[in-house]
Amino acid sequence: MLTVRWMWAFLDTIEGDADDSEAFWHTVTRTEVSARRGERGEFATLLPVRGDAWVKVQHVIEGGGVHLDLDVDRPPTEVAAEATRLGATEVAHHDDVIVMTSPGGFTFCLTSWANTGSPTTQVRDGESDLLDQVCIDVPSDLYAAELDFWERLTGWQRRTGALPEFTSLTRPDGIPVRLLFQRLGEPNGPVTGHIDFACRDRAASREAHVAAGAMVVSEHEFWTVMRDPVGRIYCLTHRLP
Secondary structure, X not given: OOOEEEEEXXXXXXXXXXXXXXXXXXXXXXXXEOOOEOOOOOEXXXXXXXXXXXXXXXXXXXXXXXXXXXXXXXXXXXXXXXXHHOOOEEEEEEOOEEEEEOOOOOEEEEEEHHHOOOOOOOOOOOOOEEEEEEEEEEOHHHHHHHHHHHHHHHOOOEEEOOOOOEEEEOOOOOOOOEEEEEEOOOOOOOOEEEEEEEEOOHHHHHHHHHHHOOEEEEEOOOEEEEEOOOOOEEEEEOOOO
C-alpha cells in the first residue's frame, strides 16, 4: 500500500523570470532561499523559520507553472509502475527522481522519503497566511478520470466542496500540501495547477502581497485571484492556516 509521507509544492519558472519570482515568493511566504542545487543551479528550497520546508523552486528552460513531488515510503520505481497502471505516464527518470504525468497531463515527481532528509513537521500555528494548497484545474471532460486517479494513487478520500465545481482529497495529519480539484467550464485542454494560500485575514494578506509586487486579478466571495510579478496566477482563500 502506497503511503505519501511528504508532499512538495514546486514553483517552476522560466530562467529569465526566476530571480524576480523567487524574490516575491520568499517574501510572501516569509522564508529564506536555500543554497542552489542541480547541474545548472536550477533547484532551491524555501526554508521556513520553524519546521520543515514544503515548497521548492526550479528554473526551467520552457514551460513553467506548478508541479508536485510525492515523497513515498516504497521504492519510487514500484510506485511509478502502480501509477502507470492507474493511467499515468512516465516521462523521465533522473537518479532517484521519476517524472510522471497524470492521465490529464499534470506533472508530478516520485521521490524516496528516506532519501530526502525525511521532513515531518509543518508549523501552521501563528501564521497569518500559509501556502498550503495546490489546486489542480481540470477540464470538465477529464475531471472524473483525473480525480479518480489521484484518489486511488494517494489512498486519500475525496470530499465534496461547498461549491459543486470543487472536490478535495482529505490529506492525512501532518501532510503539508492539500489537494483541491476544480472542474473548469471548458470540456477539453491540459490539466494545470495553481497555488492557494489559506488566510486568516484575506484583505490584510492581499495588501501584503500587493506590496511585494503582486496584482489583484479578481475578487470573489471566498477567494481573491492574484498574479505574481512574472505572471503566475494564484489565489488567496478564506480559510484558517
